[in-house]
Amino acid sequence: MNEHLDTLEPQPLWRHFRILCETPRPSGREEALVSHLEAWADSQGLAYDRDSFGNLRICKPATTGHESAPGIILQGHLDMVAEANASHDHDFTRDPIDTYIADGWLRARGTTLGADNGLGVAAALAILEDTSLIHGPLEALFTLQEETSMGGALALDDNWLDGDILLNLDSEDREQVFIGCAGGADVVVEAGLPTQDVQVDESIVNVALTGLQGGHSGLDIHKGLGNANRLLVRVLRHLQTYDARLIDYRGGALRNAIPREAFATLAMPAGAIDAASAMVDELQSVFRTELQGVDDAVSVSLSPVETSHTEQALTPPASRYLINALHAAPCGVERMSTDVPGVVETSNNLGVVVLDNSRFYLCALVRSLRDSATQDMADRFAALFALIGAETRVENAYPGWTPDPESPLLARFVQLHRDTLGKQADAKVIHAGLECGILGGKYPHLSMLSFGPQIRGAHSPDERVELDSVPEFWRMLRTLIEDLATADPASRHE
Structure with a gap:
């Protein structure tokens, strides 16, 4: 099932997303996926651990010579919204997501697709296995039960994460970068x-x-x-x-x-x-x-x-x-x-x-x-x-994320987006509950941004992702990570 995903670019990202589609992961039932990711980390020689709630962290040391670069946390949630049309018989605890392509968009038959936040998770995994990328210390943080309660983020252990910059990969708008969100x-x-x-x-x-x-x-x-x-x-x-x-x-x-x-x-x-x-x-x-x-x-x-x-x-x-x-x-x-x-x-x-x-x-x-x-x-x-x-x-209850329009990280992202894609990235505040507000409250030193590919209809069986937006998202993620690893330290704070 979902063999057509193997034909899409960037191939490493879509390969991981196919596994996510074929591993049931409704909120509260993420254990099978966590076990798969731990086995995958073992196969890659990557260290991993879980906090007291069960959130998963996979770590990758910096490229040699870039150990002093700021540590980056790639963050997404493992669970997905489990919604199906009444006429579609689907057991989200057992059945894989059946995807198809139509008019340049990837969709699912009768159910939510799980691009929210499966594409962000897949991108983080693809980054971790990318041997050609120059990077500083990397952590991939995969939280649980985001869609039902924000439970994983709310219960995240203190003093567990080491990074300085958090890139939340759970946004859904092409050519936009999010710097604030609602609480709820x-x-x-x-x-x-x-x-x-x-x-x-x-x-x-x-x-x-x-x-x-x-x-x-x-x-x-x-x-x-x-x-x-x-x-x-x-x-x-x-x-x-x-x-x-x-x-x-x-x-x-x-x-x-x-x-x-x-x-x-x-x-x-x-x-x-x-x-x-x-x-x-x-x-x-x-x-x-x-x-x-x-x-x-x-x-x-x-x-x-x-x-x-x-x-x-x-x-x-x-x-x-x-x-x-x-x-x-x-x-x-x-x-x-x-x-x-x-x-x-x-x-x-x-x-x-x-x-x-x-x-x-x-x-x-x-x-x-x-x-x-x-x-x-x-x-x-x-x-x-x-x-x-x-x-x-x-x-x-969870807090909102107060925007910082003067953030040096934001300025770097906007410049890189213009240089890399030839397009202006608009800084936005979103009326949705990103985990950034919660994580920023627990780790107030973090500089944070959120961005992702173009997703529409999230939380409904009409959920779909625009295929052309995914290579752009992937290119920006790699470019930003590499830039933060290789830039002159003084320029990171301009």
């Missing part, structure tokens, strides 16, 4: 809600909202994409007209992916089903008009369920209060930055919503360039859902 936190809401039997004059129906693109909850949050949880809750609000009561609900799979699908089961008066179906059809037309040119394929359907066993549905007040609270919950862009024009300052993604056997669970991901705004958004959730008796807690 998971907001988790839970409650037990009262239920009662479905009545004899009630029927059970399923309501499904599908057909959305989904996307990255930071990089794509400003694009006006449909959020399946937000839209299905709008449908449920309208169905309250017919005294519909929630039995169960499931929407979204990951807090950092804009949800593509959501499903609810309802109890409602049998005589209201035809009118409710007509209303759902009308709402589908409304959504397609609102999302025209963005999510044109959005689909909403209502279908009766044949059942012979007793069901429990939320009581009318509990169902109404829950739907109203979800409808009022913040979702999408909250504020644009006044300090960094064109960049989202604060946002929230209603990522995962579940109602199962009267237990309600919500996990939202709040992002902001300001930690105070993250805290305020979490407090708004707590205040809102306290009205239905729910408990709210904040988990996996």
Whole structure:
């Protein structure tokens, strides 16, 4: 499988990426890949170790004569987002990623591709085995559970890394270099809600909202994409007209992916089903008009369920209060930055919503360039859902990365990019959670940059990488490492 990757350039990078595609690595299940990388390091004669959390470091001594060059840390995360289309049967703990090329882009069939951050990891491995490259001391830091919690970076051991410069290889825009990012936190809401039997004059129906693109909850949050949880809750609000009561609900799979699908089961008066179906059809037309040119394929359907066993549905007040609270919950862009024009300052993604056997669970991901705004958004959730008796807690909070536009490392990168590729590299701040903020907090002496090839649709089955951007990324990475090893020491601080 994936033999076509062997025909792509740069060949060493794609060879490693093929192995990543064929080694299952969803967040929390990276052990098989770590074991493979340790065996690979042994075969290369490279030293490696793991910290107390399990993050992996592989080290390579400097090229002879360049031992005094600044130490460079090549950093990426081993895990990938595990998202598949509902119609595509894929077990991310067992099945390889099946890739194909179309119109100059590499994609995966029915699933996320794992270019985020597989290409960065593959590039670091290719650098480590490159015997023609002149370099100072190298460390490749591979963190775990970035996509679910930033757990590896948050738990990274102190006083473990030795380098002076960190090159994060987890960015997704050609001809851009990132010097700052948003911080964030998971907001988790839970409650037990009262239920009662479905009545004899009630029927059970399923309501499904599908057909959305989904996307990255930071990089794509400003694009006006449909959020399946937000839209299905709008449908449920309208169905309250017919005294519909929630039995169960499931929407979204990951807090950092804009949800593509959501499903609810309802109890409602049998005589209201035809009118409710007509209303759902009308709402589908409304959504397609609102999302025209963005999510044109959005689909909403209502279908009766044949059942012979007793069901429990939320009581009318509990169902109404829950739907109203979800409808009022913040979702999408909250504020644009006044300090960094064109960049989202604060946002929230209603990522995962579940109602199962009267237990309600919500996990939202709040992002902001300001930690105070993250805290305020979490407090708004707590205040809102306290009205239905729910408990709210904040988990996996991580700081942002404060940009330094005067960084000498940035100036060198921009100059090298112009000299090497003949193009201007724009310095950007990203509304996403790079690990740089966390790592910089633990190792404040580090100079940091983040760059990578052109990736689109991350965190969704539409994820793809522009093939022409990968040789450029590889060339810049090699050029920067070699320049930092061979430049006059005084010029490194100009």
